[in-house]
Amino acid sequence: MSGSAQSYHAHAHTSNSTTNSTSNNDNSSGKTMRRLGSASMFLFLILAAVVTLFPIYMALLNSVKTQGEMLTNILALPTTLEFGNYADAFRKTDYMRSLWNTVVVAAVGLAGIILFASMAGYKLSRTPGKLSSFLFGLFVMSTLIPFHSIMITLVRISSDMGLQGSAVGLGLLYIGLGVAVAIFLYHGFVKSVPKELDEAAVIDGCGEFKLYFVVILPLLLPITATIAILNMLWMWNDFLLPLLILTDFKSYTLLLSTNMLFGEYNNDWSAILASLVLAMLPVIVLYLLLQKYILHGISEGAIKS
Amino acid sequence: MMTTRTRKLKPSAMLLLFVLPALAFYCAFTLAPAIGGIWYSLTDWNGLNPAYRMVGFSNYVEAMGDRFFLKSLWFTFKFVAFMLVLQNAIAILLALFIEAMGRSRVWFRTIFFMPNMLSLIIGGFMWMFIFTRVFPYLADQTGWLLLDESWIGDPKYSFFSILALSLWGGVGYLMVIYIAALQGVPKTLKEAASIDGAGAFTLFRHVTLPMIYPALTIGVFLTLNSSFKVFDAVYSLTGGGPGRSTQVIAINIFEEAFSFSNRYGYASAKAMILFGIVMIITIIQLAVMKRREVRA
Amino acid sequence: MKRALHLLLTLTMVIAVLAACSSGNNGNGANNGAKPTTGGSPTSEVKTTEPPKKVELKVFMSFPRFKDQFEQYFAQFKEKQLAEKNIDVTIQLEMPNADQAKQILQSRLSSGDAPDLYTLHANDIPTYYDAGYVADLTGQPFVGKLYEAVTETVKYDGKVAALPLESLSWxxxxxxxxxxxxxxxxxxxxxxxxxxxxxxxxxxxxxxxxxxxxxxxxxxxxxxxxxxxxxxxxxxxxxxxxxxxxxxxxxxxxxxxxxxxxxxxxxxxxxxxxxxxxxxxxxxxxxxxxxxxxxxxxxxxxxxxxxxxxxxxxxxxxxxxxxxxxATSTSLALSPTSENKEVALDLLNYILDDKDSSALFEELKFNPIATVHQYEVFPWVNEASAYVSEGKAYLDxxxxxxxxxxxxxxxxxxxxxxxxxxxxxxxxxxxxxxxxxxx
Missing domain, CATH: 3.40.190.10 (Periplasmic binding protein-like II)
Known part of the structure; x- marks a missing residue:
């Protein structure tokens, strides 16, 4: 993972120097044109960046103002920092519990998806024959089914199974919903793992499961990281399924708590903005820490599927 | 004889053993609901009452004459069309420009992708603040009347609010994909073309674009897939309202099933129609793009 | 229908008269009105040597604008329960906005995850009662305190199905x-x-x-x-x-x-x-x-x-x-599946508590609905009552x-x-x- 991310940057530098060297060959008017072009591109990007960050900046800025100060000048920097909004939002969204619930959902879902999908993807890829391709086709087929087409019955099924209302239950549902795409990704990746390894291990007297856990699973790490990132983002930010499944507000995820606070305090923007910042916080921190891997994982995942 | 039989049996048994856990979850929470959805779409099940009757295709017939459902279909199609063009165009533009930058590229990439990390529920509430509080304030200060329109309440404008929010949240994802594709374009090719005196646009049109065609397929596919199912952006900004004027298919189905009327059977029929549409469009699109890719 | 209308008409008249009286001696009326008969003293003999029993109640109300008031009132109830019955009640109060409330409530009720107490519109009582989501409250102490005309609006099939909160002439x-x-x-x-x-x-x-x-x-x-x-x-x-x-x-x-x-x-x-x-x-x-x-x-x-x-x-x-x-609109119902019916009923009755209810209803600026409500009637209520007494009124x-x-x-x-x-x-x-x- 980290190796490929590094090469990514090295690559960026070389491409840069080549453009510079080629521009040396141009006549001077071409040069100024190119400079001008480059400058306007830069300007455009700056503008786009401002638009992109504007809502986040406004949320941050006004979340530390009193309601009164917000009304008088929405763009100005706050005169005093009103952290009471955060205390309010923290309490009203039951932040720690919501955060914990979100972590539980994502952890259960992620563990299940990675374990079960890698097992299935590996075996399906290694086993030739009709049964194998039938099963693989069965999984792949479902990637076309839109979630909204199955949600009504899914809610019914989960309520019959007693999964409704619990964070763990929701995590289990995510396994069933996420496993197909993950199998597809593992299936493709396993092809690049040399078969000789399996055979060598079998000759060594390694059982099938031991082979998988000890030899194969570690080799799947790159694609596992991609799958983990994709699924983590999906489960963390999913709204509709938790809305339908988590009927008990003690099991609300961060997103649901934030949505509830928004409904309850419709007009109290300082509390709402503070709650939005709190809800964003874990994701933004994670993103800034791991962005290399996340960006890599995203493009990997998209291209492979 | 014995040994060959066990040998023959063993791989498929092993296969099943490895696939079983995934298959069980998959059947319970994806396959069964899909099949159940087809079944319920033929009934008048109301969600609460355990008893229901088969009603044949009457739910489908009703849906085809349901003006609000048809309107939500139309609204969704319009949204998808705008997203398809704008999201991909902006993402390619950003990717091209960023690739032309020096050290700042890392910063730009980080910034543009950031909204993608956030749920559109959170993003929607933030944009709601911009549309309903910041814009009127700016309009007051600058006298720029366009900012003072009802960006959330007037369906003429709220379509674009929803679009803006969706682009804000979605462009970064495609941009990352296009950047990756652009980096795969051999430098020698570009250099050769520019020495031949090709302008920036011709360079893009005849050299870069054909090379990133596979990425374009992915981009179009992802956009189609996500914008047909758009829910969060609409839910958080307008809730589908005022009335039902900004309802997309997903909101219409959600409301039919889980709001007051609880007509699960009828809502299932609508859900199946959505399934059918997504299926057809995906197949057509994949076929077309594949053919063009080959030609290019 | 006719009878109920008649009752409501008389009720509003009674309120108007009461208003006239109570406004005269309001100064000490508030103090006299709070009868300390059901105060904590007799039952609080239970010495708190043994640890209090923990009970959790889920309350669902579509009143986001009154969240603070109800939170405070429930805090009073918590103290009272602890003192009188040595029960440590935790109340999970949830208040979605009115547009979302019904949908959330219905999905909970149908998934068997009903809150112990929840609000519904009095007009919806028949539907919910027939579906088995509403417990019979006939004979509860609060019923005796309600004005008869108000009681009629929450009766279904001869049974009291909910505690009315908002009874209005609007x-x-x-x-x-x-x-x-x-x-x-x-x-x-x-x-x-x-x-x-x-x-x-x-x-x-x-x-x-x-x-x-x-x-x-x-x-x-x-x-x-x-x-x-x-x-x-x-x-x-x-x-x-x-x-x-x-x-x-x-x-x-x-x-x-x-x-x-x-x-x-x-x-x-x-x-x-x-x-x-x-x-x-x-x-x-x-x-x-x-x-x-x-x-x-x-x-x-x-x-x-x-x-x-x-x-x-x-x-x-x-x-x-x-x-x-x-109309009687928002009413509070008890779920028959509640696991803590005793405490839930106590809370329900506490809403029309002899001592504390009057202050709550006055603060919420609700119309008085029971004999325990002793506050001066608000001017807008009197204004509406004037139309009602002319016969210019109908039942919702x-x-x-x-x-x-x-x-x-x-x-x-x-x-x-x-x-x-x-x-x-x-x-x-x-x-x-x-x-x-x-x-």
């Missing part, structure tokens, strides 16, 4: 200061209303406040115009609708007043929720608002000096048709489940001209028939 609200300045009195006919709006417009005042973001508020226009029209000119309309022999087309005139209101309203209604609307109304941004007096607390919180009145909404050119709506219509919600959506669409009157008529007729058939 119409639209008007800004008395603006009306006085412009020399206006509340209009009783459509023509008078037109004249009033023209005069206000000429004076540069917006006649109506429109707060349509939450769809239940525009819906109030239809509740009043349909209520007035049906109760005056088409008394058998509901019966005929249920038989399938009538249509909304028969009462098409309900749109007359709605058109006037929509044509004379404030801007950006869909960005104005109840809180924002209350603030605008309190600050005099419009002269009238089709909104019930249940919103008094929210309005007065913004501007305590706001002087507003309640008037019946004109629906025709006959002044006798402009009538006050008598009982529409089938789902019709009110559909009306709410359609009226939003009507404002943005997304649907026509004919579309609304067709859609509501259909929802009505679907609802009747499914019962």
């Amino acid at each position: 119409g639209y609200l008007y800004n008395k200061t603006i009306f006085k300045e412009q020399g206006l009195t509340p209009p009783q006919t459509l023509d008078e209303m037109k004249a009033v709006t023209e005069k206000l417009q000429a004076a540069g005042i917006k006649p109506f406040l429109l707060a349509f973001q939450e769809s239940w508020i525009p819906q109030l226009m239809m509740a009043l115009s349909l209520g007035g029209t049906v109760s005056s000119a088409h008394p058998d309309w509901i019966t005929k609708m249920n038989e399938g022999t009538a249509s909304y087309a028969d009462v098409r005139s309900v749109f007359d007043i709605i058109d006037i209101i929509m044509a004379n309203g404030t801007d950006k209604p869909f960005e104005t929720g109840n809180e924002a609307g209350s603030a605008e109304f309190a600050n005099g941004n419009a002269a009238m608002w089709v909104q019930g007096s249940w919103n008094a607390e929210t309005i007065l919180k913004v501007n305590p000096d706001m002087d507003f009145g309640v008037a019946p909404l004109p629906v025709s050119n006959n002044p006798a048709d402009a009538m006050i709506n008598l 219509l009982k529409l089938p489940n789902g019709v009110t919600d559909e009306t709410a959506k359609l009226l939003q669409s009507y404002y943005i001209k997304d649907v026509t009157q004919d579309d609304i008529i067709a859609a509501l007729d259909k929802v009505w028939q679907t609802a009747v058939k499914s019962n």
Whole structure:
């Protein structure tokens, strides 16, 4: 993972120097044109960046103002920092519990998806024959089914199974919903793992499961990281399924708590903005820490599927 | 004889053993609901009452004459069309420009992708603040009347609010994909073309674009897939309202099933129609793009 | 029906009389009224040597605007339970906004995850009771304290099904200061209303406040115009609708007043929720608002000096048709599946507590509904009662489940001209028939 991310940057530098060297060959008017072009591109990007960050900046800025100060000048920097909004939002969204619930959902879902999908993807890829391709086709087929087409019955099924209302239950549902795409990704990746390894291990007297856990699973790490990132983002930010499944507000995820606070305090923007910042916080921190891997994982995942 | 039989049996048994856990979850929470959805779409099940009757295709017939459902279909199609063009165009533009930058590229990439990390529920509430509080304030200060329109309440404008929010949240994802594709374009090719005196646009049109065609397929596919199912952006900004004027298919189905009327059977029929549409469009699109890719 | 109306009429009279009396000796009345008979002393013999029993209650109320008040009241209850019964109650209070509440509640009830106590509209009691989601509360101590007429509104099948919280006589609200300045009195006919709006417009005042973001508020226009029209000119309309022999087309005139209101309203209604609307109304941004007096607390919180009145909404050119709506709306029900029925019942009864209830209801600016409510009646209630005593009142219509919600959506669409009157008529007729058939 980290190796490929590094090469990514090295690559960026070389491409840069080549453009510079080629521009040396141009006549001077071409040069100024190119400079001008480059400058306007830069300007455009700056503008786009401002638009992109504007809502986040406004949320941050006004979340530390009193309601009164917000009304008088929405763009100005706050005169005093009103952290009471955060205390309010923290309490009203039951932040720690919501955060914990979100972590539980994502952890259960992620563990299940990675374990079960890698097992299935590996075996399906290694086993030739009709049964194998039938099963693989069965999984792949479902990637076309839109979630909204199955949600009504899914809610019914989960309520019959007693999964409704619990964070763990929701995590289990995510396994069933996420496993197909993950199998597809593992299936493709396993092809690049040399078969000789399996055979060598079998000759060594390694059982099938031991082979998988000890030899194969570690080799799947790159694609596992991609799958983990994709699924983590999906489960963390999913709204509709938790809305339908988590009927008990003690099991609300961060997103649901934030949505509830928004409904309850419709007009109290300082509390709402503070709650939005709190809800964003874990994701933004994670993103800034791991962005290399996340960006890599995203493009990997998209291209492979 | 014995040994060959066990040998023959063993791989498929092993296969099943490895696939079983995934298959069980998959059947319970994806396959069964899909099949159940087809079944319920033929009934008048109301969600609460355990008893229901088969009603044949009457739910489908009703849906085809349901003006609000048809309107939500139309609204969704319009949204998808705008997203398809704008999201991909902006993402390619950003990717091209960023690739032309020096050290700042890392910063730009980080910034543009950031909204993608956030749920559109959170993003929607933030944009709601911009549309309903910041814009009127700016309009007051600058006298720029366009900012003072009802960006959330007037369906003429709220379509674009929803679009803006969706682009804000979605462009970064495609941009990352296009950047990756652009980096795969051999430098020698570009250099050769520019020495031949090709302008920036011709360079893009005849050299870069054909090379990133596979990425374009992915981009179009992802956009189609996500914008047909758009829910969060609409839910958080307008809730589908005022009335039902900004309802997309997903909101219409959600409301039919889980709001007051609880007509699960009828809502299932609508859900199946959505399934059918997504299926057809995906197949057509994949076929077309594949053919063009080959030609290019 | 007739009997209930009669009872409600007498009730409002009684309240008016009580108001006159209590305002005289109000100074010490409040103290005398709080009878300390059921205070903590007799039962608190239970010495707290053993650790208190922990109980958790889930309470679901569609009152986000009263969250602070109820949280405080429940905190009092918690203390009381601990002192009297050595039970440590934790109350999980959830208050989604009115538009979302019904959907959330229904999904919980149907998934068997019912809150112990929850609010519902009194008109929905039959549906919920038949589905088995409402416990019988007959014989509970609070029942004896309720005014009989109010009790009638929450009875179904001869049983008390819920504790009423809001019992109202309501119409639209008007800004008395603006009306006085412009020399206006509340209009009783459509023509008078037109004249009033023209005069206000000429004076540069917006006649109506429109707060349509939450769809239940525009819906109030239809509740009043349909209520007035049906109760005056088409008394058998509901019966005929249920038989399938009538249509909304028969009462098409309900749109007359709605058109006037929509044509004379404030801007950006869909960005104005109840809180924002209350603030605008309190600050005099419009002269009238089709909104019930249940919103008094929210309005007065913004501007305590706001002087507003309640008037019946004109629906025709006959002044006798402009009538006050008598309704019990939000009521508190107990789920029969509650695992802590004892404590839940204690909490329910505590809402009409001899000592503390009066202060709560006064703070919420609710109408008094029980003998324990000793506070001075609010002026707007008296104003409404004056119409009621003239016989200008009717009982809130009982529409089938789902019709009110559909009306709410359609009226939003009507404002943005997304649907026509004919579309609304067709859609509501259909929802009505679907609802009747499914019962």
